[in-house]
Amino acid sequence: xxxxxxxxxxxxxxxxxxxxxxxxxxxxxxxxxYWYRQIHSQGPQYIIHGLKNxxxxxxxxxxITEDRKSSTLxxxxxxxxxxxxxxxxxRVVGASGGSYIPTFGxxxxxxxxx
Amino acid sequence: xxxxxxxxxHLIKTRGQQVTLxxxxxxxxNTVSWYQQALGQGPQFIFQYYREEENGRGNFPPxxxxxxxxxxxxxxxxxxxxxxxxxxxxxASSAQTGNYGYTFGSGTRLTxx
Numbered sequence: 001x002x003x004x005x006x007x008x009x010x011x012x013x014x015x016x017x018x019x020x021x022x023x024x025x026x027x028x029x030x031x032x033x034y035w036y037r038q039i040h041s042q043g044p045q046y047i048i049h050g051l052k053n054x055x056x057x058x059x060x061x062x063x064i065t066e067d068r069k070s071s072t073l074x075x076x077x078x079x080x081x082x083x084x085x086x087x088x089x090x091r092v093v094g095a096s097g098g099s100y101i102p103t104f105g106x107x108x109x110x111x112x113x114x
Numbered sequence: 115x116x117x118x119x120x121x122x123x124h125l126i127k128t129r130g131q132q133v134t135l136x137x138x139x140x141x142x143x144n145t146v147s148w149y150q151q152a153l154g155q156g157p158q159f160i161f162q163y164y165r166e167e168e169n170g171r172g173n174f175p176p177x178x179x180x181x182x183x184x185x186x187x188x189x190x191x192x193x194x195x196x197x198x199x200x201x202x203x204x205x206a207s208s209a210q211t212g213n214y215g216y217t218f219g220s221g222t223r224l225t226x227x
Contacts, residue, residue, distance in 0.1 A: 034215055043118070043204050043218030044157065087156060102216070104149075104156035 003027070004088045009109040012082075018075040020108050022088030025069040032091055033064060034102065035073045037084040044087060044104075047073065078112045085109050118219035120205050126225045127195050133224060135190045137205030140217045146188040147216065148180060149204040157204055163188055192224075200226045 005023045012018040024033060032051050036044040048055055048062045050071070055062045061074040075082050087107040119138045127133050139146050145164045149157035159172035163182035177193040186207070192199060202223050206216035 036215070036218075041202075041220075043206070043220050044216075046215040046217065049215055085156075103159065106154075106156050 003090050003103060004105055006086070006088055006105060006108045008106065009111070011111045011113060012075075012078045014080055014112055014114050015077055018078040018082065018110060018112065020073040020075075020086050020088075020110065021070065022073070023070050024088070024090050027068050027090050033062065033068075033071050034089050034091055035060070035062065036087045036089070036104075037082075038087065038107070039081075039084045047086075078110075080112050080114065083110060083112045118205055118207050118217050120203075120219035120222050122222060123220070124223045124225075126227060129195055129197060129226055131195050132191065132193045133195060135192075135203050135205075135222045135224070137188045137190070137207075137219060139186045139188065139205075139207035143207035143209050143217065144186050145208045146182055146186065147206045147208075148188070148190045149206065150174070150199075151202040151204060151221070153201075160190070195226045197226050200224060 003024060003026055032049050034049040035047040037047055038044040048057055048060050050062045050064050052064055052068055064071045085107040087104050089102040089104055091102040118140050121136045147162040148160040150160055151157045160174050160178055161168055161180055162170040166182045179191045180189060182188045202221040204218055204221045206218045208216045
């Protein structure tokens, strides 16, 4: 079972910020939050990850609450090409050897409209 | 830097047959995972290989098996195909000691008739 819960679908106007929430209330102290997105018929694409601090890269920002039980992925200026299914997963990363296998839920289907 | 490549892109097989799917991992990655994605669902983890050994397995029967080669490429083999095996099969590679996530291939679309 997925360790995260996300809304099934959301929509956003082109040019506006898209804020995608994720609940991971059972997250452990050594689990990172990862976000991926999957555009129709392609493999999932890595977006961003974080442990407890907010993170930003060229694609998105990740806001993690202080208790780490939820997070929000922010696409600051959504475009039509951001229409995709967005997955939030938690994953332990080991310094060596095995790493915890990420479990995907159904994700959030984001539709960006003109 | 090359990404993850999978072959073939599409495949049609008959129930009861066997199939082999192939994956070349991204340069510098030593871990390969395989996922099955049915229509409308998220990817479901099948198994993972690290340094040619299986080091994690999801809830899939033994007729799903795999290999990882010294160059870190990998194969997924499925025996006695069933209609429900029809899905998109995704391969993902990662650098075990890093935390930059998985790089996925575009998948192989398998149809069992």
